[in-house]
Amino acid sequence: MGLAGLGLAGCGVRARGQALGVARGDGPADGLGEVARARGITFGTAVQGELLGQDPLYAAAVATEAQLLVPEWEAKWDALQPREGEFDLGPLGVVAEFARAQRKQLRGHALVWHQAMPDWLAPALAEGATRARGVLAAHIQAVLGATQPVIRDWDVVNEVLANPPGSRFTAQTPARGVFRDTPWLRALGPDYIDLALRLARERDPTLRLTINDYGLEGDTPWAEQKRQAMLALVRALLQARCPLDAVGLQAHLQVDEPFRPEPLAGFIQGLRGMGLAVLITELDCRESANLPPGLEARDAAVAAYVQQVVGTALAAGCRTVLTWGLSDRDSWLIRDPDVSRRDGQQHRGHPLDAAFRRKAMWQALARSFAGG
Ligand code: 9MR
Numbered sequence: 001m002g003l004a005g006l007g008l009a010g011c012g013v014r015a016r017g018q019a020l021g022v023a024r025g026d027g028p029a030d031g032l033g034e035v036a037r038a039r040g041i042t043f044g045t046a047v048q049g050e051l052l053g054q055d056p057l058y059a060a061a062v063a064t065e066a067q068l069l070v071p072e073w074e075a076k077w078d079a080l081q082p083r084e085g086e087f088d089l090g091p092l093g094v095v096a097e098f099a100r101a102q103r104k105q106l107r108g109h110a111l112v113w114h115q116a117m118p119d120w121l122a123p124a125l126a127e128g129a130t131r132a133r134g135v136l137a138a139h140i141q142a143v144l145g146a147t148q149p150v151i152r153d154w155d156v157v158n159e160v161l162a163n164p165p166g167s168r169f170t171a172q173t174p175a176r177g178v179f180r181d182t183p184w185l186r187a188l189g190p191d192y193i194d195l196a197l198r199l200a201r202e203r204d205p206t207l208r209l210t211i212n213d214y215g216l217e218g219d220t221p222w223a224e225q226k227r228q229a230m231l232a233l234v235r236a237l238l239q240a241r242c243p244l245d246a247v248g249l250q251a252h253l254q255v256d257e258p259f260r261p262e263p264l265a266g267f268i269q270g271l272r273g274m275g276l277a278v279l280i281t282e283l284d285c286r287e288s289a290n291l292p293p294g295l296e297a298r299d300a301a302v303a304a305y306v307q308q309v310v311g312t313a314l315a316a317g318c319r320t321v322l323t324w325g326l327s328d329r330d331s332w333l334i335r336d337p338d339v340s341r342r343d344g345q346q347h348r349g350h351p352l353d354a355a356f357r358r359k360a361m362w363q364a365l366a367r368s369f370a371g372g
Contacts, residue, residue, distance in 0.1 A: 005261040008118055021204075028286050032362065033067035034353065035320070036369040041314065043369065044068025044105070049094035050331060059098070060355050068105045070281070070322055071095045075108050075118035075151075079282065084120050084135070096150050107322075108151040109281075110212065111140055111159035112180035112196045117308035125187040133189035138259055139200055144203040153208040155248060155281070156200050157193050158237040159186075161213050161233070164225035168257075178229040193233070193243045201243035212248035212281055217264055217309055226268045238274060246270050249313070249367040252324070255305045256288035266317035280313055282324040284333055285349040285361070287341065296360075299348055303360035310368040321365070329354035 045066045051236070052060040062069070072078055074091040099106045115219045125132045133187035144154070162175030174181035187305075197209050211234070215226050230247065238243050249268075268278045273296050285302045310321060325331045333347040334340050341347055346354075351362035 004028050004252055016089045021298070031065035031300070031343065032365055032369065033065055034078070035366045037067060039369055039371060040319065042068050042105070042320045042370050044070065044107070044320070044366070045094055045326050046072040046109075046268070046322065046324045048072050048325075048330065049074050049091050049098070053094055058327070058330070061340070062098075062104075063354060065326055065351070066104060067069050068107060068320070068322060069099050070107045070109050071096060072325070073116065075147075076110060076113060077121060077139065077318050078118045081121075081139055082118050084124065085138070091145055092095050096147075104154045106151050108143075108154035110155040111143065111200065112156065112160075112184060112192065113130075113158040114135070114180065114184065115159075117183070122183040125183040129188055132192070132196065136184075136188075136300060137198060139194065140199040141203050144200060144207065148204050148207070149358070152206070153210060154200065155212040156196050156209045158212045159214065160190075160193055161226055161229050162210070163215060164222040167221075167222035168254075172228055176230070187293065193236060194240060197237070197242050197244055208245045208277070209243055210246040210279065210281075212250060214250035214282070216249050216267065217251055217253060217259070219260040219263055223257075224263060224341065227263070231267070231270055234271065234274060242314075244276065246277040246279055248279045249318075250282035251280045251284075251309060252282055252315075252326075253285040253305060254288070255285055255301055255310055258288065259305065259306065261309055261315075264309065264312050265316040268313060268318060270292065271369075272317050274285075277320070278313070278316070278318045279320040279322070280310065280318055281320075281322050283310070283321060284324045284331060285337060285347075286333060287347050287349065288344075289343050289345075295348070299360040302349055303364035307359050307364035307368050310365060312367055314371075321369075323351060323352055323365075327352040327354060327356050327358075 010030050043066060047062055047069050071092055073096050086168045094273050096106060124135050160180055162178055163173060176185060179185055179190050200207060200209050215223055216230060239286045285306050287298060291301050328348050328350045331350055333349050351365055353359050
């Protein structure tokens with residue numbers, strides 16, 4: 001099926017969310033989205049289209065809590081272009097239809113990433129620079145053409161920076177200098193970042209173009225190196241008159257990572273000083289095995305850590321916060337063997353618990369949005 005003429009609005013998919021009641025749960029009536037909106041802040045979450053369609057509790061929580069949605073996998077290459085030239089907007093259409101019916105904004109993730117690549121893509125990129133430029137242009141043109149009416153902010157490039165040596169991230173990755181070594185880098189050198197941004201601006205001149213990455217929040221030598229690498233990259237892009245509007249801090253936090261407000265605040269202010277918006281795009285928080293036992297103590301530790309980071313970011317001018325899912329039940333933190341706990345416990349790193357009850361992290365976010 002070609003993409004021509006197939007805008008998302010015409011995908012014909014109906015979300016079951018339209019008739020959803022709003023699950024208030026415990027706590028104040030307003031969801032986090034309303035609490036945030038009252039202070040000029042946008043709160044959102046990553047969503048999984050299948051769950052929106054099949055799980056009323058999940059859909060009701062999203063409807064209640066979030067103003068802004070980002071598809072957790074439905075807008076990645078393997079979902080959108082499983083075979084070269086054959087685009088599939090079905091899964092993304094489910095999310096888009098839910099957003100439309102529930103009057104939520106939608107952001108896109110991600111036009112260029114080294115993961116979630118369909119099988120054909122890496123071999124195509126390995127054929128050389130001309131071929132790589134061709135597939136990049138074709139994807140961006142088709143996808144932005146289809147999503148333009150409903151998605152006004154895209155993570156154009158995702159995770160392009162390497163993890164500095166010594167980083168504790170489990171997913172250690174090969175690097176070429178400050179850049180992550182990926183099929184895109186091997187095909188085009190670091191210019192693929194500039195190229196993707198220019199292609200996106202050309203296709204959709206008023207789209208917000210975002211660079212998204214992780215490991216930028218903590219008070220560690222490697223987070224500082226990565227912050228400096230991001231600042232240098234942004235500076236170089238802007239000097240080359242490359243279009244760029246925002247930087248997304250994923251904020252996959254870890255409760256035992258050292259944190260001080262000053263380095264993060266200085267970084268955000270540096271980016272804002274260059275005219276960029278700064279978003280928190282994928283917030284969640286991994287626990288440590290050293291936390292005191294008992295759910296209350298664990299939740300309190302996560303909440304305190306999240307409040308420091310989010311409070312710092314908001315005070316430095318960040319105006320958009322998205323969590324990477326709302327509930328502990330559906331999170332990559334319990335599914336992904338690289339990050340899940342190894343002691344039989346499950347991370348509780350989201351605002352809602354596995355039964356969709358609001359936890360201390362929910363309260364911490366509400367307090368941060370309210371400025372307290
Ligand atoms: O949470 C996402 C998981 O469900 C997917 O299987 C995976 C591959 O598409 O991507 C996960 O989301 C990642 C995001 O796209 C980029 N930052 C890290 C997120 C967690 O791995």
